[in-house]
Amino acid sequence: MLFNSIDFAFFVPVVFALYWFVTKRDLKAQNLLIVAASYVFYGWWNWKFLSLIVFTTVLDYAIGLALDKYEDPKVRKAAIVLSVAANIGLLGFFKYYDFFLSNFTAAFSFFGRPIKAGALNIILPVGISFYTFQSLSYTIDVYRKKIKPTKDLVSFAAFVSFFPQLVAGPIERATHLLPQFSAKRVFDRALAVDGLRQTLYGLFKKVVIADNSARFADLAFNQGLDNSGSTLLIGAVFFAIQIYGDFSGYSDIAIGIARLFGFDIMRNFAFPYFSRDIAEFWRRWHISLTSWFKDYLYIPLGGSRGSAWNKVRNVFIVFIVSGLWHGANWTFVAWGALNAVYFLPLLLLRKNRDHLDIAAQGRMLPSLKEMAGIAGTFSLVVFAWIFFRASSVGHAFRYITGIFSGSLISLPAFRLDPAVPGEFFLCLGVFFLVEWFGRERQYALAGIGAVRSRAARWVVYYLLAFAIFYLGVNEQPFIYFQF
């Protein structure tokens, strides 16, 4: 079930009504309802893959209990290895089996020893990378004794499958989300209204900004067309806008819907395109995944301690694994490696924590230095996105070569796509302004809640709603579902 579908528009009010009116006096019943609703939400795509969620849930629940019961380090280690192996194994099989197989056969053929191995053409279950990482964070934290394991299977099942963030995050931590399933929830009107506001803004980002930007990006990345350098450059910029609108829009909807049910989900984006260097960008982009890799991979590898070689190795491992997490394709590996190359000089020169505040904090406009930093970082990010979006590494290189051809100084072929109306550009301009002036808040539109006049607030909501209905592209899936 997509957030931007008519099915979801009916689904949420029904679950909301049952949750706050029928089960509100019974915490267990509320959690059970969340599990049932989440399974319906997930099963809407393919009910057969529900078995994978159930398997992950039951296994990690049992391992959590075992880790608590046994003090013997060998037994505890065996239990955590089992959890990691099962979760990563599941992910590896569904996501990477065909990729590694095709690369192995290609490698053997290259060395004159062709082998025959048939690809399984495995269908990737939606959201598997998200819920396996979330569940894994639980067993690792229990192993590290950061949290006590839960004895309540229903709460744990609700934590693993919580429908607002099940298929595309934010990837929650057990330390933050799991205790919320054990606490009594009281309806908070201000929280619910803020949740709806964030949901509406997230829908606008997805349906108006991302989906319309996608039309330009798709045409620019279409290999059958002989696009000019300027068109390719603008296409790459539109992809940067698309992926931000798409993914941060999804996160806004997830956080907003969770608030309707009394839950607080971690922030996933903090205005990354206003970052002044790459290190800041990675603190602001897909925060839940970046911090996951930091806590469960980078720091156990040694982090930024040790020799320069260790730092280089650790950064490359984390960024390449992060690239592979996005998909089984060399393009993602190249994207990860490129980001490592961007990040390393900052780390080695100890400049990776220069910008811990937001650009132009407390001021309306940035300084020239900040503007240069933002523009430079954005350019590097857009360049890396070319690898992320391209269908192959060769395609990415052809695309880059195309940008720097003689036709870079020419009018971009905006006429390429006849289906984008002029009003979209107006919305895009307003969107950038809203993001800039709202950058010190949790999400850009949060400030509207402080406006005293209800009429003024509602005018903004209606404008957003009309833009969604008028400029919306019907039920386009979210990019991050494929990961």
Add this chain to the structure above:
Amino acid sequence: MKDFIKDISLFSALLCAVFVIGLAVPDMSSVQNMHYSMLDKEKALRETKGPRLILVGGSNITYGIDSARIQDDLRINTLNTGIHAGYGLKFMLDYVRPYIKPGDVVVLAPEYEYFFNDFYLGGGQTLLYAIGAVPDNFRYLTLSQILSLAEFVPGYAVGKLKTLFFPGQTTGELFSDRALYERRAFNKYGDLTVHWDKPRLGFSSESLKGEKVDAAALRTLKDFQSYIERNGAGLYIAYPCLNMGSFALSESRIRLVERELMKYGFKTLSGPERYVFTDDLFFNFRYHLNKKGVDIRTGYLIEDLKQSGI
């Protein structure tokens, strides 16, 4: 909670009221959208003397035929009734049906999508515009089609309200090159010709989705064939034009359609590959030919019709 529910209800009610007003107000565009061309096409079907060659299909027919050339070559009055593919196969057959006269030859070129996944019933948004332009079109809709319209009402209503403030723009789907989607883009035969002198635009190859040929689509077609033959007319199925990349991606499914059409005993003109062309012969979509493509396809169609004795 009570206040929250009250606010949500009020907000939703006001939103719904705007949609209802949008549905109720007339379309104030000073330029009519392409869906109004149905009025011209129906008039031509009503008034053109028989026998006629009636071309039926989605936009592969709308964009891809030079009817004047067919009329001159075959010496038969030719009408292009091609409409937006989103109307669905059932709709386009139902709307031609009452105007069939003895001696007419109907050439139907259905897009391949019609044979999979219920697409023969068409898509919601386009059908709303079809009814907006010609309210009488409502009679061609089935209950499931009517229900599918609901989710498109808000966008449609807001679009119509916009014409109150910007009457110079057409309603219908949103396009920057609106000239392609206006009633006046068609010539007197019903061909869309406004793109003939425009440069080629981008499009991508796409594969057909679906595993099994939709039996309901085939039954709809068979029913139409029986009606045509009972009324002393003839039906030929021509394969639609398609770009090479899309054909390659979907060949197995297209062959499936071909086999089913033969099994059901339809008279077909050549095979699907006859109308598969290179990308440079297309305008902005895998089914939309440019002028060069129109010339080649029309030539092939004339040859095929002659071979079939027309």
